[in-house]
Amino acid sequence: MNDRPREPEHTEPFRLVVVSGGTSDPSSTRMLADRIADRVRTLAADRGERVTTDVVDLRELANEITTALVSQLTGPKMTRVIELLGRADAIVAGAPVYKAAPSGLFSSFFHVLDNDLLIAKPVVLAATAGTARHALVVDDQMRSLFAYLRTMTVPTSVFAATEDWNSTELGERITRAAIEVLLLMESGFAEKVRSESWQHYQHEYGSAGGTELEIDLSTDLMRLATGGSAGPRRKQ
Secondary structure, eight states, X not given: OOOSOOOOSOOSOEEEEEEEOOOSSSOHHHHHHHHHHHHHHHHHHHTTOOEEEEEEEGGGGHHHHHHHHHHOOOOHHHHHHHHHHHHOSEEEEEEEEEXXXXXXXXHXXXXXXXTTTTTTOEEEEEEEOSSGGGXXXXXXXXXXXXXXXXXXXXXXXXXXXGGGTTOHHHHHHHHXXXXXXXXXXXXXXXXXXXXXXXXXXXXXXXXXXXXXXXXXXXXXXXXHHTTOOSSOXXXX
C-alpha cells in the first residue's frame, strides 16, 4: 500500500467566501457558517490543499444594501464584497430564518447582486432557526433563489435549530456538505463553465462589463434608440 501523502493538484489556495446574514453578535448563523468553512479547510488540508476564507457579515452592510435596493448605487463596502464574490471559488451562504423565510437582509443582499456574478459557483446553503419547523426553508426558498442566480448549490443543505447544535447528525451534514463543495472546487467546474459556455447564458445588457452581448450599434433600431434616424446616412 502506498502511504505517501497525496500530491495536491491545485497549487494556489482555494478562495472560500462566507456570507452570514446573522444580525446579532455573536450570531448562531455566523457560528454555523464558520463550522462549515472550518470543515472545508480541514478536509482540504487532509488532501494536501489550502483554503483561504473571507467572511462577509451582512449586518455591517445593512445601510449599503438598502441604498442599492432603492437607488442601484453601490457603496464602497458592497463594492469590496462584490469583488470578493467574483473571485471566490466557492461560497457558504448562511441565513437566519424569520417568520418561515430567510431574513430580509439576506435575501435583499442577493437580490441586488448582478445576475451574472455567481454563475456556476459552488454554494453551500445553511440556515438557523429557533425551531425545527423551519427546516425546509433552506431547500424550499433559499435553493430557488440561488438557482435563479445560476449557482451550483451542493446537494446537502445544512440547517440547525436550537436543539441541533450538539447532535451528531448536524456534524455529519456539515462534513457531507464540506466534501461536496470541496470536490466541486477541485474539479474547476465553475471556471470551465464560464470559459466554455458563457455565451450560451442569457445576460442582461451591461451585466458582464460589455462581454455578455454582441450588439451592432449601427442598425436602424440602435440609431433610433440613441436619438438618431433610421436609414442610411446621407453624405454631407
